[in-house]
Amino acid sequence: MDKTSDLPVTSVDDTLTELHPNHVKVLRVKTIMASLPILVAALIVESSAVLPPAVIMAPVALLVVLAILRLPLRRHLARGYVMGADRLRVVRGIWVRRDTVVPFSRVQHIDVNQGPIERFYGIATLTLHTAGTHNASVNLPGLGEDLARQMREDIRQHIKRESV
Amino acid sequence: MRQDEDRRTDPRSFAVGGVMALRNAVLPMIAILFAMRGEGYGVALALGAGLMIAVVAAVAQYLAWTRFTYRVGAGDIRVEQGILSRAARSVPYERIQDVSLEQALVPRLFGLVEVKFETGSGGGDDLKLSYLTEAEGEALRELVRERRDEEIAPVPASQAGDEVAAPAEPPARTLFAMDTNRLITFSLFQFSLAAVAVVGGLTQQLDFLMPFDIWDADFWRDELAERGESIAGLGRQAQLVGAVLGAIALIALGFATGLVRTFLREWDFLLEKTARGFRRRRGLLTRTDVVMPTHRVQAVKIGTGWLRYRFGWHSLNFVSLAQDAGLSNHVVAPFARMDEITPIMAEAGFTPSAPDLDWHRASKNYRTDSILLEGALPLLGVVPVAIFAPLLFALVPLVIAALIAGVNYYSWRFRRHALDARQVISVHGLLSPDTQIASRVKLHSVEIAQGPIAQRRGYATVHLGLAGGSFAMHGVPVQHAWALRSAVMDSVTAADFAKVNASASGA
Numbered sequence: 001m002d003k004t005s006d007l008p009v010t011s012v013d014d015t016l017t018e019l020h021p022n023h024v025k026v027l028r029v030k031t032i033m034a035s036l037p038i039l040v041a042a043l044i045v046e047s048s049a050v051l052p053p054a055v056i057m058a059p060v061a062l063l064v065v066l067a068i069l070r071l072p073l074r075r076h077l078a079r080g081y082v083m084g085a086d087r088l089r090v091v092r093g094i095w096v097r098r099d100t101v102v103p104f105s106r107v108q109h110i111d112v113n114q115g116p117i118e119r120f121y122g123i124a125t126l127t128l129h130t131a132g133t134h135n136a137s138v139n140l141p142g143l144g145e146d147l148a149r150q151m152r153e154d155i156r157q158h159i160k161r162e163s164v
Numbered sequence: 165m166r167q168d169e170d171r172r173t174d175p176r177s178f179a180v181g182g183v184m185a186l187r188n189a190v191l192p193m194i195a196i197l198f199a200m201r202g203e204g205y206g207v208a209l210a211l212g213a214g215l216m217i218a219v220v221a222a223v224a225q226y227l228a229w230t231r232f233t234y235r236v237g238a239g240d241i242r243v244e245q246g247i248l249s250r251a252a253r254s255v256p257y258e259r260i261q262d263v264s265l266e267q268a269l270v271p272r273l274f275g276l277v278e279v280k281f282e283t284g285s286g287g288g289d290d291l292k293l294s295y296l297t298e299a300e301g302e303a304l305r306e307l308v309r310e311r312r313d314e315e316i317a318p319v320p321a322s323q324a325g326d327e328v329a330a331p332a333e334p335p336a337r338t339l340f341a342m343d344t345n346r347l348i349t350f351s352l353f354q355f356s357l358a359a360v361a362v363v364g365g366l367t368q369q370l371d372f373l374m375p376f377d378i379w380d381a382d383f384w385r386d387e388l389a390e391r392g393e394s395i396a397g398l399g400r401q402a403q404l405v406g407a408v409l410g411a412i413a414l415i416a417l418g419f420a421t422g423l424v425r426t427f428l429r430e431w432d433f434l435l436e437k438t439a440r441g442f443r444r445r446r447g448l449l450t451r452t453d454v455v456m457p458t459h460r461v462q463a464v465k466i467g468t469g470w471l472r473y474r475f476g477w478h479s480l481n482f483v484s485l486a487q488d489a490g491l492s493n494h495v496v497a498p499f500a501r502m503d504e505i506t507p508i509m510a511e512a513g514f515t516p517s518a519p520d521l522d523w524h525r526a527s528k529n530y531r532t533d534s535i536l537l538e539g540a541l542p543l544l545g546v547v548p549v550a551i552f553a554p555l556l557f558a559l560v561p562l563v564i565a566a567l568i569a570g571v572n573y574y575s576w577r578f579r580r581h582a583l584d585a586r587q588v589i590s591v592h593g594l595l596s597p598d599t600q601i602a603s604r605v606k607l608h609s610v611e612i613a614q615g616p617i618a619q620r621r622g623y624a625t626v627h628l629g630l631a632g633g634s635f636a637m638h639g640v641p642v643q644h645a646w647a648l649r650s651a652v653m654d655s656v657t658a659a660d661f662a663k664v665n666a667s668a669s670g671a
Contacts, residue, residue: 086657086660087653087657096613096614096615096616097613097619098611098612099611099612099613100609100610100612101609101611101649101653102608102609102629103609103653103656103660105656105657105660106608106609106656108255108259108283108284108285109254109255109256109259109283109285110253110254111252111253111254112250112252112253113249113250113251113252114246114249114250115248115249116248116249118249119249124250129283129285129289130285130608130629131284131285131485131631132607132608132609132628132629132630132631133629133630133631133632133633134611134627134628134629134630134634134635134636135611135629136629137285137289138609149252152252152254156239156254156256159258159259
């Protein structure tokens, strides 16, 4: 049935480039910050003493610790990219896996962004903006700062005017 | 103009920000004054709060101003900003479609302008410099235009040549027009159930205007009891006649509404091909006139309805870049035969889907999963309904589940897609097929998305990045999705390569 599988399936053979190791740390800090409100809420319920001690706190704390230990690494491993000669492929997501390819010639403008945590760990997010309505901006987080700037220059070189 | 060095915006722009912040401080001040009226220190408190807001805003503005730098480089304009975080943006000259200078009231008092660089990115997230002096803004606009024209020099040269060769503009050709007969036929399919519902609802809402409550069963029972058995029988007949007449009136109203709406919108519909592109005029009371440049057409959509499809009627839409009018989706033939639609598509460079193409259906796993998942939702309701309502009512969710499963099965039968040399074609629909055709070289990105079930069952949703519209294909077998993506990407990059070579040899 699948006649087009004779077509060259180039992008599948490409192995993904891993993100910067510090990306895990950034994700971990972000997970800790996101779980703080949950812990506070659990503490408040706990202190109101409507339930026997630790009925709320213990499972919540366990889940939070598990999330902080496991989630950042899993998310880190699920992400990756392939910098091709004329296109960038970005893969991300555990639950919903998204695999996007953007040709350099379709990039409108390029951002290199760093939040405060990312700046501390010396990594950056590269964002490619396209004219398409879907995937108007494709984010590639967790690159080393210098690498992100280098990739911006490389992609910048490829942008050519075409009459869209 | 100084180039290749980091520059700041005009120092006065932080004063502008301060004045704007003062404006924001006015409301809290009034609120405090109002809350503290009667207290002696109310005015002092209000002034203090206003001052504090202004000082905080001014400090924030100052920090933001010192950390905002831009650079007019050899190939692009760059901006770096952010106090705690850092954001750097690079906009190549080739991508800047226009530079606009905007002056709001406050900056105008300071003689400052906001410079906006429009790039036409899908998210509408463009580059802004606020604020520069008027002279600097003008100089920057000139510079960007010069740079951009240098970059694209080979292209306008050849265009100028064409214009010399053909000085007389070719006259407009009519591609599609609708006469009154066509409009009447069209309006028959525009039967408006909404109007029926509105009138039905109004009679219910406005029944206080009637001498009696027609929905009140007691009223009718009393009425019948008073007039005796024979008249009651007559009354029932009369009621029946009345009901039939009412239904006929409502249906006539539905058709009439459809007729009026269709005539108002589509009156004297005319689609022409002019030198500037496609030109569409239509409308009875408000006549609209839209011009779509041919190269801006990114994709076409052929739609139909479940009933009009049986009679061979279709509609044609162009998906184009949204910059010309508010809408990116333009109807170019609202009600036409396929043999009328095909030539219009050909003018925009699209060919209709041929039956001998290599059509691919959605994955069978996708069909099974969508039937099971969507059918399962109403089934969850069976048990509570069976407990809390008469047992017969438990059939309702069962029937709904069966219907949903059937809908999913039949929509799978229509769902297919194909790839020809220049286009991606996707067909879907339940009782009538809707077709979407996109030009391969005009796509901006391809995404393959898989949810948790799709990952295990080997299918994916393919999202094509289309300017001005969305194009998604569901349930594509994952191997095929990859093949499709690399085929599309290769034609995109091959087209660019050819274009670069052509402009290099032409120069």
